[in-house]
Amino acid sequence: MKKLYCFIPTLLLLFSFTVFGQETQTKGLLPEGKSEKAKITITGKIIEKTSKLPLEYATITFKNTKNPKLIFGGITDSKGDYSIVVVSGIYDITLEFISFKPTTISQKQLTQSTNLGTIALEEDATQLNEVVVRAEKTTVEIKLDKKVYNVGQDMIVKGGTASDVLDNVPSVTVDADGNVALRGNDNVKILIDGRPSNAINIADALRTISADALDKIEVITNPSARYDAEGGGGIINILLKKGKNQGINGTLIGTVGNPQNYGLVSNINFKSEQFNLFSTLGYNDSKAPGKSKTDTDYLNPDGTIQKTINERSTRERGRKGFNYTIGMDWYLDKTLTWSNTFNYRKNNGANPDNVLLYNEFPDIADNFVRNRYNDQFTRTHDVEYATNFTKKFKKDGHKLTVDGSFSKNLDNDSSTITDFVIGQENLATKELTKNFQTQKRSLIQSDYVLPIGENSQFEAGYKGDFNELITDYNVGDIDGSGNYIPNLNYTNILDYKEKINAVYSQFGSKINKFSYLFGLRYEDSNIDIDLLTTNNFNNKKYNNFFPSAFFTYQLKEQSTISLNYSRRISRPRSRFINPFSNYSSNVNIFQGNPDINPSLTDAFDIGYMNKWDKVTFSTSMYFNRTNDVFQFIRRPNGESVTTIVDGVTIVTPVILSTPINLAREDRFGFEFNLNYTPYKWWKLNGNFNFFQSKINGDYSYTLQNTGEVINENFDNTAASWFTRVSSKITLPYKIDWQTNATYNAPQNNAQGKSLGVLSANLAFSKDILKDKATIALNVSDVFNSRKRISETHLATLNSYSEMQWRQRQINLSFTYRFNKLKNNDKDKKPKGNQQDDNGDFPG
The missing domain is CATH 2.60.40.1120 (Carboxypeptidase-like, regulatory domain)
Incomplete structure (x- = not known):
């Protein structure tokens, strides 16, 4: 031993x-x-x-x-x-x-x-026959151009979802709504196995993908011209598991949790000299209790309080579903591989949402409580077929790849909303909402890589991304006879078509200790936005060049400095565009903006990395300038909700949350990442990010009921930071103990601020059955503190809100491996100046 x-x-x-x-x-x-x-x-x-x-x-x-x-x-x-x-x-x-x-x-x-x-x-x-001490991959690998997060090394996410995984990745944060941000910027592009996600709602989709089906997460803060220009904040690439070992091998993972979380995931692989067959099957039955509150003081023109509404909401998002992946790599000869993958995902859910609105009036004694109950059901089907040809030529690194991906997605959501004043249940009203979405997506891509000499490389490629999304959203009242009466203010059919064609080329070389990579990408965008109900059609055509330049210099054997530039674009998607509403609360609603335009970002990044025996350290300073930046605002929309209580008519204005374009945002920040192994039994990694955002811009809108034009200035400068620390300790009897802690600091915005939040996760694991199995216990959100907390201050109201998507979760998981060691997938190291696995020129 x-x-x-x-x-x-x-x-x-x-x-x-x-x-x-x-x-x-x-x-x-x-x-x-x-x-x-x-x-x-x-x-x-x-x-x-x-x-x-x-x-x-x-x-x-x-x-x-x-x-x-x-x-x-x-x-x-x-x-x-x-x-x-x-x-x-x-x-x-x-x-x-x-x-x-x-x-x-x-x-x-x-x-x-x-x-x-x-x-x-x-x-x-x-x-x-002994317990072998293996050289495990660290949870986080720090590289000069990206960070790689090894999901299998993180006990915290066992039994969780892809959203839980991302919330543990350095530089990445996931808010209470499931929205993903990179270095504080939510204009981020999410890829799955290098392809855009085919999900209609990526935040919801990430919560339905089992963490146990994920292999790695790549975080690329400043991508080169080879990658999509989409995502002003960078790219997150989620890599799914795919067997690499000869023979038959695999894993079986079972999970039970509280609140209810039952899951079973199997990964099976068979590899021979001619074929690599792989499959993943996952089933999940879970309930995620959550809650929110919004306390709002509505103001008179003189600033005094006209009335107060304290809104309390409890919900239980339940999901039952399974996902299945089957694929094959066929080695036609030593140089040609043909891969085919079929993915299917189905989820059904019941999401009851109970909202209590406590109405208080300083001038009258007739306070009352409204009860708004949203009985919601969801049904999701996702189907995707992907194919790939890879041709390797005689020279190392010389290859041609051709990819195709074709998918269809169905996402149906229906709700029956009952609204009444407590004590007056006989006067209850009923509303029905339906949100039926169908998406078809086709993607064709080809990439060519040509090494030139010993230290140079040329790349070129094409990508076509064609997407059509039809959203049929309906809101209506159900009268006493059971008849449905549509509410035309919130009913619409959106036909969204997007055609994006792109070509790129880039050239990189290394001269002694200096490396460079120049690239240029051209994207042609043709987007149709057709609001069928209102007969409002808009076509947006634009084409852009996206240059990139990367320079690296090796100061010492283990020390490197880099300077990078790239241009990025953020296109508004259906949720930003479609003027349908989240109608669970009819006084605080969300609505898309059909007139919103894409934003363009110039991103600069200077980085430094050094490696010592026990420490890997990287730091970067970045500056992003974005024109036509997206910004979410809250404002009155001119409508109101009328409630009659004991013969008294109470009028409550409707507050709208919507995205808009502002003139410009300048974002400056710096971050550092640290991997430290003080002892063989103790591993630490930490991430710290500080950023300052300066936004300039004015916005005008018209109130629907009065036609009054309101002009607002949104100039604002805000600074914030977040940090995450992870510790992994091997205790006696070879029990692994992992702790993660995250703090998101407060941040001001033009209409208020978000408050600071501290959260922590905890996990223990133990290998059993001669290392063929592992049992793990993890606690997500130990202090039950992971929330979105914000304040809003407008001329007409002041509000305070908290939103907790899911309360503290405890999971117990059992992993069994057959014909497979725990850590036998080692990192492949590039030789010389060849490409790495993702085609990056290492410099």
Whole structure:
């Protein structure tokens, strides 16, 4: 056991020493009489003795017998092959792999390039019977151009959803409504497996995808021209699990929780030399109790309180559903792969929402309470087929990919709303709302990568994204005879069509310690907005160039500085455009704005990263300038709700929340990320982000009932910050303990402010059954404090609101792995200046 504890760190130190010190050793420690010309190449292959399958990441070490300081080494690739440059001489050669017996070739004289042939390693039965200390991937990997969050290493999210996962990712925050923001900016593009999500409502969709189906999250704050220009704040790419190991293997994960959360997820994979078959099946039955409150003082012209409405809402979002993914990678030959994936997701939910409105009047004694009960049902079906061809050419990194994705989505929502004054139930009114949405989306994409020489690379590609969304929204009253009478103010059919064609090219190169990458993307947008009920049609055509430039300089072996620029766009989607309302409260409603325009952002970023033995540190300072920035405001819409209580007519104005365009926003900020391993049993990572936003702009609107034009100035400067710290400790008996804490600081806006919120998560896990299984207990939102808290101050009202989407959640999960070690998916390391897995030129 003691040898095992020492084996991994020693191996990693040896490999790091070899890789980073190879050039120095070769030049400074050559035996006398030898020169640079004495270098030779040693090749070979390592396989597993029993199965004859190649061993990826096996290590090969060459130790010169005459000069022990002269050490060379390397690792095998996915085919078990290796190629290592050494200086001619006599060596002791060691070949080894975790849990296998090492093989040593002693006193091997190497005078010319040699192939050592195929060597088979045998499993070490004594090691397999022990608890092996593995070199686990950290939860957060910090890279110069992005951060990679390894979902499987985070116990906190076991049994949770994709939304829970994102809320634990550095630089990312998820508010109480499920809206995702990156470095405080909610204009973020979310991709799934590199493709735009096919969900109609991405916030709701993230809450239906099991966290156990996710592999990694990539956070790209300043993307290059290869990526969609969509998303002024950056890109978040969610990578789903897909087996990589030979043979049949997989996992089965069961979850129970309180409040009610029953889940079962299975991931099964079969890989051979010709095929890789993979599938994921997940089922979930959950209820998420939540609550909100809004206290509003309506003001007279002289500033005195006319009346007060304290609104209390309790809801229980229930979901039953399953999702299924099946796919196949077909290796047509050594250079050509054809992949096909089919995804299906179905969810049904009952979301009862009970709203109590306490009406208080300073001048009269007839206070009363209204009860508004929203009995809501939802039904969602998502179907997607995706295909990919990848052609690899002879030169490493030279490849052509062609992708297609075709999906259809159905999202139906219906509610029956009963409204009455308590004590006057016989005068209750009933309203019916329906929101039926159907989306069809087609995506075609091709990318070409051409390495040029040893240190340069050219890329080019095309992408077509074609989307049609039909939203049929209805609000109406049900009279005493059960007849439906539509309310035309809130009833409409929106036919939204979007056609986006894009081409790009970029070129990158490395000159000594300096790297650069220049890119240019062109996107042509053609958008039809057709409000069928009101016969209001609008076509928006615009085309834009999106340049990008990235520069990096390697200060030292482990220290790098970068300077980046890119141009981004944020297009308003259906929720922003469609003038339908969230009608659970008829005095505080949300409504889209059909006239809203896209916003354009120029993003600058300067970053620094350094690695030490136990620490990885990165920091960046950024500046974004956005024209026609989106801003949500609250305002009276000129309508009112009339309530009769004991013969007295009470009139309450309707307050509208809606998005608008303002002239400009300048956003400045800095952040740092830290991975620190003070001891083998303790890992820490932290993220801190500070930003300041300055918004300039005026907005005018017309009250519907009076025709009065209201002009408002929204100039505002606000600063805020958030921080997240995660600690993972291995306790006695190999129990892992993880704690996350997040604090979002207060932030001012033109109409009020949001208040600070502190929240924490807790988890414990233990491997059992000889590491084939893991049992985990986690508590999400330990202090039940994760809320959206805000204040609004207008000339006509002052309000305070709190919204908690889900109360504290406790989950117990059991994971069983068959034919699969806990941490056998190691990171693939790029060689030389090739692409990484996502095509990024590393520089």
